[in-house]
Amino acid sequence: MNKDVKLRILLVHASAAELFNWTGRGVERSHVYPANHEGHAALAQTLQDDARTPFFILVDCIEEDFRHDSIAHVGGSDRRELLKRKLKLQFRNTPYRLATIIGREKSGRRDDNVLFSALSNPELLDPWTDTLLRCQVPVKGITTPAYLMEAYAAKHKRHEEHLILISIEPTTGIRQTYLKNGKVMLSRLAPWVQEEAVSANRLTEQVVPTRKYLERIKLVPFDKPVKVLVFSSGLTDFSDGFSDTDELQYEIVEMAAQSALLEAMTDALKKRRMRNLYAPFALRRYFHINQVRMGLFLLSASTLLTTAALVTPKFLNIVDSTDRTISFRIQERPLLQDYERLRLGFPETPIASNTMAVVVETYDAIQNQTLNPAQAMASISSAMRGISDIRLIGFDWSVRMSEERETAAEQQLLAGARISPQAFLAQAIIDQQTALNVIVEGRVENITSYQSAQDQVINFIDALSNEHGFTVNPLQLPLDSSPTANVTMRLDGSTINPPFRLELMQELQP
Structure with missing residues (x-):
């Protein structure tokens, strides 16, 4: 173990991963x-020699x-739950996501x-993180070049x-x-042929479509200029020069290093x-x-x-000092017990770790689908506020497959699959x-009008x-417009009690 190494950085990209050591003075x-x-x-x-030094993962990929x-x-918990639900809908297939x-x-x-962002290809990252977890390495976090560039701009007051x-990176591309106002809104990575230096014309061809895309999604107004900061290194050749326009204004930043990413990482x-x-x-978890x-x-x-400190000034009063020492040790004991429980929480298991992970994930998935009627009743009751004449007379609830899963099940049955509905529902859970x-x-x-x-x-x-x-499907309304519907009117102004039936559906969040 090298005592000078304070943090290790694993730079992951599509073809390889690079390990860097941070000593407090520089990155090696x-x-x-x-x-x-x-x-x-x-x-x-490598980790067998030193698994105690914390790791930070930097992912430089297209996805x-x-x-x-x-x-x-x-505000408060409502905002957190709403963001969590929306983030789950935006990126279902990756745990590496942010709102x-x-x-x-x-x-x-x-x-x-x-802004919802995510690393949408977890297969690129999972083999590396699985290796770190098997070696019980404390992982501090995951970040990307886009957010390092945000920190770089803040440091240099852009x-x-x-x-x-x-930035042009030798291992990944452009x-x-x-x-926007110092906050990341978008980041794109385009590959390039490393044998050729990147010219100004090549970068202009990349930037112009990006500018048009930002206009299309309404992040940049049509009449606003965009400042383009280009990092120049040994990988670039800007002899053909940039041409400023009303839409794009270029500025070249000379760098001693070949990688703007490593410089931004060092600054951060x-x-x-x-x-x-x-x-x-x-x-x-091992970091925590x-x-x-x-x-x-x-x-x-x-x-x-x-x-x-308490014993020294009262050396002559031995009995009192002893009592204080015992008191502090009593306070220390539950803390040590808590530590022991945490340590025992990660025992050696008699089965493979990936099998244990499947068992735990399956158990959690089933627990997450457990229904709580009180929550559904509370939501329905809240929706009735201010609607004084509606009376509910019956409820019937159940768990079913989501619409997306039902469509997939129907396609499998049409293809000849011999699977029971209960098996489909169990797999969906x-x-x-x-x-x-x-x-x-x-x-x-007590109402007089349909x-x-x-x-x-x-x-x-x-x-x-x-x-x-809720997704609501009206099964019966007071005014039924179907060809077989019957409508009864009262001409004497007396009250009516028309019935209705609604089907409510809400996807259960994991």
């Missing part, structure tokens, strides 16, 4: 591992997606603008409203990162601006255990120092693709859909 490349079984085994061999959307402006509030709309309902940073490490973006809690262990160690040391299905029966009481009854039911449907996330 240590190893390069090919993206195959031999490379993963070589990384594991980093950025999507923009808006949500209702709410960030980037502002509010200036008119209308003034909804929150949200506060332009619209800014594109272009990366364009768009910042010096300023401690490398923060976790995409690493889930499960990947960081180390944090708890360190906290317990410091608390124990503090306890012992405090005890010594394991895959966490189920939905809560509720049939609600009710009537509108149209008024219809309006109240429609308001009830809107509240269920917009405020509580």
Whole structure:
């Protein structure tokens, strides 16, 4: 173990992974591992010598997606749950995802603008993270070049409203990162032939379509210029020169190193601006255990120092000093017990780790699909506020497959698959693709107009859909417009109690 190494950085790209050591003064490349079984085994061999030094993972790949959307402006736990649900809908197939509030709309309902980003190809990263977990390495987090460029712009006080940073990396290609008021909005990576130096014309051909795309998604107004910051190194040849226009204004930044990414990473490490973006809690568990262990160690040391400080001035009063020492040790005991429970939480298992992971994930998936009728009733009750004449007389709820899963099941049956409906539903529960299905029966009481009854039911449907996330299918309404419907009128002005039936469906969140 090299005591000078404070942090290790694993730079992952499509063809290989590079290991760097951060000593507090600079970044040094240590190893390069090919993206195959031999490379993963070589990384594991390296970790046998030192598995205690924390790791940070930097992913430089094409498959980093950025999507923009808006949500209702709410606060506290409601915002967290809404962001969690929307993020799950945006990126279902990867655990490496992030939702960030980037502002509010200036008119209308003034909804929150949200940037959803994710590493959409987990197969690229999983073999490396699995190796780190098997070796019990403390992983601090995962970040990407786009967010390192954001930190670089902040350090160098690049506060332009619209800014594109272009870097040419020898192992990956040409990366364009768009910042709006200093915040990442979009990043793209394009491959290039490494035998050729990148010219100004080549970069212009890359930037112009990016500018048009930003206009199309309404991030950049048509009449606003975009500042383009180009990092120049030994990989570039700008002898043909850039031509400024009303839309694009170029600036060249000369660099001593060949990699703008490594320079931005070094700046972020010096300023401690490398923060976790995409690493889930499960990947960081050994880092958290180390944090708890360190906290317990410091608390124990503090306890012992405090005890010594209290004993020394009262050396002659031995009995009193002994009582204080015992008191501190009693306070220390539950903390050590907590540490022991944490340590025993990761025992050696008699089965393979991947098999244990499947068992735990399947158990969690089944637990996550457990229905709580109180929650559904609370949502339906909340939707009835302000609708005084509606009375509910019956409920029937069940778990069913989500619409996407039902469509897939129907296609399999049409193809000749011999699978029972119960087997389809069981697999959907394991895959966490189920939905809560509720049939609600009710009537509108003490009302003299079918149209008024219809309006109240429609308001009830809107509240269920917009405020509580239900998909509502009306099975029967007070005004039934079907060819076989019968409508009865009262001409004496007396009240009517028309019935209605609704089908509510809401996908269960894992």
